[in-house]
Amino acid sequence: MEGMSVEVPDPNELLRLQPTVRYDDRNEQGRGGARHLSAVLPAISAAMGHPLPTPVHSDPEFAREQLGLPEAASVVVVLVDGLGFWNLAMRRGHAPYLRSLLDDSSCSTPISTCYPSTTVAAMSTFGTGTCPGLTAMTGYTQMNVQTNEICQLIQFKGAPEPLELQRQPTIFERLSAEGVRVTSSGLPKFAASPLTQAAFRGADYVSNVLPRDRVLAAAKAARTPGLTYLYIRDADKTGHNYGWDSDRWVGAFERIDAQLGLLKRSVPRGTLIVVVADHGMISTDPDLRIDIAQEPMLAQGVQAVGGEPRALMLYLEPECSADEVADRWRDRLGDRALVRTRDEAVADGVYGPVDPRVVPMIGDVLVSAAGRTTIVDSRIQTDKATRLPSVHGSQTSAEMDIPLLIDMA
Structure with a gap:
């Protein structure tokens, strides 16, 4: 396809x-x-000849066409x-393989992730082809309505059992039920x-x-018709620890590009490769940090x-008015954040369709940070957690816009 250069705003x-x-x-x-x-996964299911509609995407073939798969x-x-x-666009000079895809006109505009733009919400949105309002995974931390305490959803600390909380069927299990091979290649600690x-x-x-072994395992699986999933975490981990604009992040980015180049060289001819992300990252400014404490x-x-410093959920005392707290x-x-009540956010479609059981898991008031602002609470967060050099979660283009890169071996 005709190449074009991505212009960074x-x-x-x-x-x-x-x-x-x-x-x-x-x-x-x-x-x-x-x-x-x-x-993405509903569209891929259509590309494979096994279209799987979801409550959010009723026409997988239309999604396939719109995404250009x-x-x-x-x-x-x-x-x-x-x-x-x-x-990716701002550091593409360090990534020859990804740059070659980004310069293709079919890959040169972003797609969107969910809100909040954070891993737990995005992973379940991606894996089920639905939205946080249906998966019940609405933030990095959220209210466990069974215990009336905050739970964390990366390791599910203090959370309900995974299948009790997230009840939407995954695209993987639905494809498997149709007899399609589905393989996931990842670190041992993520297996279960x-x-x-x-x-x-x-x-x-x-x-x-x-x-390298994870990449080659994915390439080996791709020899058989079906779907293979490969997860690469290094950009996020390095960004949180050192900043996405650090030399360490650039080094991790270069290694990711090399892994993806190896994948392209190793899969059988005719294999479709699709590269996406769960969210972007922004650099924080310590002078713009607000501590609720x-x-x-x-x-x-x-x-x-x-929630997290870019996308807070406030759970109020019983006698408090959400409207009054939101106004305060x-x-x-001011313009450093968008503040909405839960009712306003749900009505605006922030979480997509919302299952009634999910409503009380969402905060009474939602705060989405703008610019480089972070909002922390040193009473409950570690000092490191309040001072991460790069974060995500809010509703800015830097955090919400993600790549959809398509290649055919």
Whole structure:
């Protein structure tokens, strides 16, 4: 296809809050709809000849066409954790293979991830082809309505059992039920992790410690028709620890590009390769950090804080009005954040369709940070967690825009 160069907007533009992304396949906003992380696996199912509609995407073939996926008997889908579209575009000089895909006109515009733009919400959205309002995975931390305490959904600390919380069938298990081979290649420690059970159950899991071995295992699986999933976490892990604009991140990015180049060289001819991410990352500014523990006006009436520093969920004391708390936070934060009540966010479609059982898991008030602002609570978070150099979660282009890169071996 005709090549084109991706033009990176002004960084300040990428840090502005964007309108809510819609899940409707035929939405006319130009953002979301079929061009959404939730549509990728339904579209791939159609490309493989086993179209699987979901409550969010009723026409997998339409999604396939909108995403530009060719038909293929064997597909490898790679999710690179934390590699947002604009992170990739701004560092593409370090990644010859990814740059070659990004310069293709079919891959030169981003698709959208879910809100919050964070791993647990995005992984379950991706794995089920639905949305956080149906998967019940609405944030890094959220209310466990059984215990009335905050739980964490990366390791499911204090959370319900994975299949009890996340009840949507995964695309993997649905394909497996139709007799399609589904293989997942990853680290041994993720083989039976709660997040894997919640978002990616149904695949045959192949464990390897070394990145090269995981890539080659995926390539070997692709020799047989079916779907292969490869997860690469290094961009996110390095970004949180050192900053996505650090030399260490660039080094990790270069290694990721090399792994994907190896994948392309190793899969059988005719294999479709699809590369996506769960979210992007932004660099924080310590001078723009707000600590709820030091702000009595913000802490007033807040019983518990969920979410993360870019996408907070405030759970209020029983007698408190969500409207009053939201107004107080708006007065304090101004244009540094978008503050919505739960009712406003649900009505706006922030979480997609919302199952009634999920509603009380969502905070009474939601706070989405703009710019480089982070909002922390040093009473319950470690010092390191409040000072991460790069984060994600909010509704800016830098965090919500993700790549969809397509290649055919």
